[in-house]
Amino acid sequence: MIPAVPAVLAEIAGIAVRNALPDVHPADRASSLGLSAALLGMAAEVWDGMAARLVEENRAVRRLLARGGEVGLDLAALAAGSDEDLRISVLKAANDALRAGLIDLHAAAEAKGAAELEAAIWAELRASTERRKLAASPV
Amino acid sequence: MALEPRLAAYIAARMPGARDVAVQDLSRISGGASLETYRFRLLWNEDGAARERKLILRRDPPASLIDTERRIEFEAYRAFAGSAVPVPQMLWLEEADEALDHPFFIAEEIAGFQASPALLFAPPYVSTLAKLGERKWTILGEIAKADAGALGLTEVMEPVAAEACWDRELSYWEKVLDDDAAEPLPITRAAIRWLRANPPPPARKVGVVHGDFRTGNFLYDEAGGIHGVLDWEMCHLGDPLEDLGWSFNPVWSFGQGLAGGLLPRAEAIAVWERASGLTADPAALHWWELFNCVKGQAIWISSARVFLDGGNREPITVYPPWALQNAQDRATLQVMGRL
Numbered sequence: 010m011i012p013a014v015p016a017v018l019a020e021i022a023g024i025a026v027r028n029a030l031p032d033v034h035p036a037d038r039a040s041s042l043g044l045s046a047a048l049l050g051m052a053a054e055v056w057d058g059m060a061a062r063l064v065e066e067n068r069a070v071r072r073l074l075a076r077g078g079e080v081g082l083d084l085a086a087l088a089a090g091s092d093e094d095l096r097i098s099v100l101k102a103a104n105d106a107l108r109a110g111l112i113d114l115h116a117a118a119e120a121k122g123a124a125e126l127e128a129a130i131w132a133e134l135r136a137s138t139e140r141r142k143l144a145a146s147p148v
Numbered sequence: 149m150a151l152e153p154r155l156a157a158y159i160a161a162r163m164p165g166a167r168d169v170a171v172q173d174l175s176r177i178s179g180g181a182s183l184e185t186y187r188f189r190l191l192w193n194e195d196g197a198a199r200e201r202k203l204i205l206r207r208d209p210p211a212s213l214i215d216t217e218r219r220i221e222f223e224a225y226r227a228f229a230g231s232a233v234p235v236p237q238m239l240w241l242e243e244a245d246e247a248l249d250h251p252f253f254i255a256e257e258i259a260g261f262q263a264s265p266a267l268l269f270a271p272p273y274v275s276t277l278a279k280l281g282e283r284k285w286t287i288l289g290e291i292a293k294a295d296a297g298a299l300g301l302t303e304v305m306e307p308v309a310a311e312a313c314w315d316r317e318l319s320y321w322e323k324v325l326d327d328d329a330a331e332p333l334p335i336t337r338a339a340i341r342w343l344r345a346n347p348p349p350p351a352r353k354v355g356v357v358h359g360d361f362r363t364g365n366f367l368y369d370e371a372g373g374i375h376g377v378l379d380w381e382m383c384h385l386g387d388p389l390e391d392l393g394w395s396f397n398p399v400w401s402f403g404q405g406l407a408g409g410l411l412p413r414a415e416a417i418a419v420w421e422r423a424s425g426l427t428a429d430p431a432a433l434h435w436w437e438l439f440n441c442v443k444g445q446a447i448w449i450s451s452a453r454v455f456l457d458g459g460n461r462e463p464i465t466v467y468p469p470w471a472l473q474n475a476q477d478r479a480t481l482q483v484m485g486r487l
Contacts, residue, residue, distance in 0.1 A: 010469070010470055011330045011331055011449075011452045011456070011469060011473075012452055012455045012456055012466055012469070016455075017455075017466050017470075020461050020463075020466075021463070024463065034175060034176075035175075036175035036176055037175070037176050040176060040177075041462070041463065044462075044463035044464055044467055045463050047463075047467060047471075048463055048466055048467065048470060051470050051471065105331050105332055108331070108332040108334055109332040111332070111334050112332055112334045112337045112338075115334060115337075115338055116337075116341060119341065131486050134334055134335050134338070134477075134481065134486070135481060135486060135487060137334075137335075137477075138335070138474055138477050138478045138481065138487075141474040141477075142474060142478070143471070143474070143475075145403075145471070146403075146474065146475045146478065147398070147399050147400075147401055147402050147403045147475050148398045148399060148401070148403075148475045148476075148478040148479045148482060
C-alpha cells in the first residue's frame with residue numbers, strides 16, 4: 010500500500026495528538042478522526058499478511074519473468090532474486106522492480122502474440138488483486 | 149487571522165447595501181480530497197432588517213490531487229443555473245490569493261439533503277434507488293444534450309475536435325500516471341495499451357462533460373429526487389460518452405452490483421439515451437468505461453503523490469489510494485473481461 014503503512018500511522022499519531030487539544034473545531038475533529046479511524050482499520054486488516062503476500066507475489070512474478078526468453082527479453086537477473094530479507098520495505102522494493110519487469114514482459118507477449126504467456130500474466134494480475142483485496146472493496 | 153473575519157470582509161466589500169456583515173458557524177465539510185469546502189452562515193443588516201443566508205466556500209488547498217481552475221468550475225455551475233440540471237447559485241469568484249490565501253468561490257448552500265452514498269442502502273433511501281437512478285441518468289442526459297456554445301462554456305473551456313476527444317483525455321491522464329505513480333501499475337498499463345490500440349469512433353457530439361458525475365456528487369432526498377449536482381471541477385468539453393462511462397465505473401457500484409449502486413446498466417443507458425437524444429454506441433461506450441478506469445487510477449495515485457511529496461498529509465489524501473487503488477484494478481479487469 011502506498012503511502013506506506015508506517016508513514017501513515019506516524020501521521021495519524023500526530024493527528025490524534027492535535028485533536029486532543031480543546032480548541033479544535035468539532036466538525037474538523039469529527040472529519041479528521043473519522044477518516045483516521047477508517048485508515049487504522051485498513052492498516053489493521055493488511056498488517057499480518059503483508060509480508061506473506063509480498064513473498065508469494067514476488068515468487069509468482071519471478072516465475073513469469075524467467076520466461077522472458079519466449080518473447081526475446083532477458084529478465085533472468087531480475088527473476089533470480091530471492092526474498093531472504095523479510096522487512097516489508099525490502100520486499101516492496103523487490104516487488105516494484107518485479108512488477109516493472111512484468112509490464113515489459115506483458116507488452117512483449119502482446120506484441121509477439123505469445124498467447125499462453127499472456128494468459129499466465131493475466132492470471133497473475135488477477136491473483137494480485139485477490140491478494141490485495143480489502144473486506145470493504147466495492148469490486 | 150482566522151478565516152471568518154477575512155471571509156466576512158471579502159463579502160462585505162461586495163454587498164454595498166449590507167451592514168454588520170458577519171460569518172458564523174464556519175465548518176469544514178469532510179470528503180473533499182481536492183478542494184477545501186466549508187459551510188457557513190452569513191449574517192448582515194440591510195434596510196433596517198437582520199438577514200441570514202447559508203453559503204458554501206470552495207477554496208483551493210495548499211496542494212491538491214487534481215489540478216483544476218476555479219473559474220472553470222464556477223462558470224460550469226453558472227451555465228446550468230435555472231436549467232433542467234439542478235445546481236447551486238454561484239455568488240462570487242476570486243482567483244487571486246490575497247483575500248483568503250488561495251483562489252476560491254462562494255455559492256449558496258442547498259441545505260437539507262444528503263450526498264453520502266453510504267446512506268443510500270438503508271431506510272428510508274433504499275426504497276427509492278430506482279427512482280433516484282432514473283433522475284441521475286436523466287440529469288446526465290440533460291448535460292449531454294446541452295449546447296456548450298449557447299451556455300457560454302466554449303469561451304472558457306479548451307475546444308476539442310470530435311475525433312480528438314479520446315486522445316486528449318487519455319494522454320492527459322496517462323501523463324498524470326507517468327508523473328505521479330509511486331509504483332508500477334501493470335493492470336493500468338495494460339489497459340492503456342488496449343485503449344491506444346482500439347480507439348473509439350469520433351464523438352457524435354462535442355458537448356459538456358461534467359467530469360465526475362457519480363453517486364456521491366449530487367444532493368438527494370428521501371423521495372428519489374435530486375436537488376443539486378456538485379463537484380464540477382473537472383468539467384470540460386468532450387465526448388458525452390465519457391461521463392456515461394465514468395458513471396459506470398464499477399468502483400461507484402458500492403458493492404451493490406448495479407450501475408452507481410442504483411440501476412441495472414442497460415436501464416441506465418436507456419434513461420440517458422432518452423434524455424440526451426444521443427445513442428450510446430456499445431463499442432464506444434466500452435472504450436470510455438475502460439478509459440475511466442485509467443482516469444480513476446490516475447486520480448487515486450495522485451492523491452498518494454500529494455501525501456508522499458508532503459504537500460498535504462491529511463487522512464483524506466491516503467483514503468483514495470488505500471481504499472480504491474486495488475478496487476480500481478479489479479474494476480479494470482472486470483471491464484476488460486479478465487475478472
